[in-house]
Amino acid sequence: MSTVLPQPAPDAPAPKVPAHVAIIMDGNGRWAQQRNLPRAKGHEKGAESVRVAIKTCKKLGIKFLTVYAFSVENWNRPKPEIEALMTLLKKFLRNEEREFHENKIRLRAIGRLSDLPKSVRRELNHVMQATEHYRDATLVLALSYGGRTEIAHAAQELARKVKAGTLDPDTINEAAISANLYAPDIPDPDLMIRTSGEMRISNFLLWQVSYAELYITDTLWPDFREEHLAKAVEEYGRRHRRFGLVG
Ligand code: IPE
Ligand code: IPE
Ligand code: MG
Numbered sequence: 001m002s003t004v005l006p007q008p009a010p011d012a013p014a015p016k017v018p019a020h021v022a023i024i025m026d027g028n029g030r031w032a033q034q035r036n037l038p039r040a041k042g043h044e045k046g047a048e049s050v051r052v053a054i055k056t057c058k059k060l061g062i063k064f065l066t067v068y069a070f071s072v073e074n075w076n077r078p079k080p081e082i083e084a085l086m087t088l089l090k091k092f093l094r095n096e097e098r099e100f101h102e103n104k105i106r107l108r109a110i111g112r113l114s115d116l117p118k119s120v121r122r123e124l125n126h127v128m129q130a131t132e133h134y135r136d137a138t139l140v141l142a143l144s145y146g147g148r149t150e151i152a153h154a155a156q157e158l159a160r161k162v163k164a165g166t167l168d169p170d171t172i173n174e175a176a177i178s179a180n181l182y183a184p185d186i187p188d189p190d191l192m193i194r195t196s197g198e199m200r201i202s203n204f205l206l207w208q209v210s211y212a213e214l215y216i217t218d219t220l221w222p223d224f225r226e227e228h229l230a231k232a233v234e235e236y237g238r239r240h241r242r243f244g245l246v247g
Contacts, residue, residue: 016237018190020064021057021229022212024204025049027196027220040084045222047092051099054139056229058103064138064186068204072112072146086120089143093123097130104136110182111145112153140183147206154180154207181207188212191236193229195221213239 025046032042050067057065070085093107100107107127116124124143157180161167167176178184188208194200197218201209215232217224240247 017061017233018213018236019062020066020187020189020191021062021233022066022068022189022192022205022209023053024068024192024194024198024202025221025224026194026198026202028222030196031220031222039081040088042222043085043088047088049221049224050092051096052225053229054096054099054103054105054137056226058105058137059226060230060233062137062233064140064189066110066140066142066186066189066205068142068145068202070111070143070145071203072115072144072149073203075115075144086117090120090123093120093127097127100127100131100134100139104134106131106134106138108138108140108183108186109143110140110150111143112149113143115144138186140186142204145204147201147203150182151177151207153182177207191215191232193217193232195219195224211241211243213241 028042028046029039030042031045032039035041050069053065053067069089074085075082099105107124109124109128113121113124124141154177158167158172158176162169188210189205189212192201192205192209192212193215195217197216199216205212213236215235217228217232219228
């Protein structure tokens with residue numbers, strides 16, 4: 001694989017690297033369609049891009065990578081496509097376990113995981129447990145994930161605590177909601193990338209995205225390679241994050 005990462009000048013200040021990158025991996029279907037291939041082929045090729053993204057994050061020093069692999073809305077796709085995606089997910093987990101160990105990558109998952117077929121859940125739980133002691137980098141798979149579902153779930157958790165008498169409703173603030181999301185220990189994304197040119201969030205990390213820098217590229221997910229991610233990170237480094245403050 002060719003390396004096209006920009007080389008910093010010898011005494012240049014260290015570039016700003018996001019701690020957490022979240023990616024809406026979109027365009028697999030269009031990639032396949034352009035080649036007269038079945039949509040599943042686009043998903044297969046997209047899995048290769050996930051591998052590349054993990055490696056590139058490791059190389060660039062990005063600690064957290066969250067990828068939107070399957071949304072709650074995606075359950076409404078044709079059954080054969082859902083089955084192909086679930087089979088691919090199992091295969092991905094099986095094939096990548098070795099890479100995770102070699103690179104000390106921890107695997108996590110967010111979403112309504114109980115929706116997933118049992119065989120997928122089994123594989124997922126196995127790899128998550130086998131890698132839970134790694135801290136070099138974390139890959140978060142968003143599976144059967146919906147941002148609104150996640151916030152509604154947090155509300156249920158809080159309500160349960162109020163009912164049990166362990167939580168005073170007056171103390172419910174932003175931190176309390178954050179603490180009841182699927183992965184409360186993972187920082188909010190700094191950079192959110194969407195491939196294939198669509199200008200929308202599609203129910204991804206609605207709560208966490210509040211101050212993320214957005215980067216949208218026309219590149220279709222199956223074509224997304226090291227240089228594309230490096231370019232997004234480079235642009236992130238040039239952004240001025242103000243968080244509502246002055247200059
Ligand atoms: C993204 O690619 C993968 C999933 C949503 C699972 P799409 O399948 O949405 O591809 P397009 O948007 O139809 O091209
Ligand atoms: C978002 O892509 C979901 C994932 C990438 C898993 P979609 O293709 O499902 O989103 P829409 O339909 O274009 O909004
Ligand atoms: Mg799509």
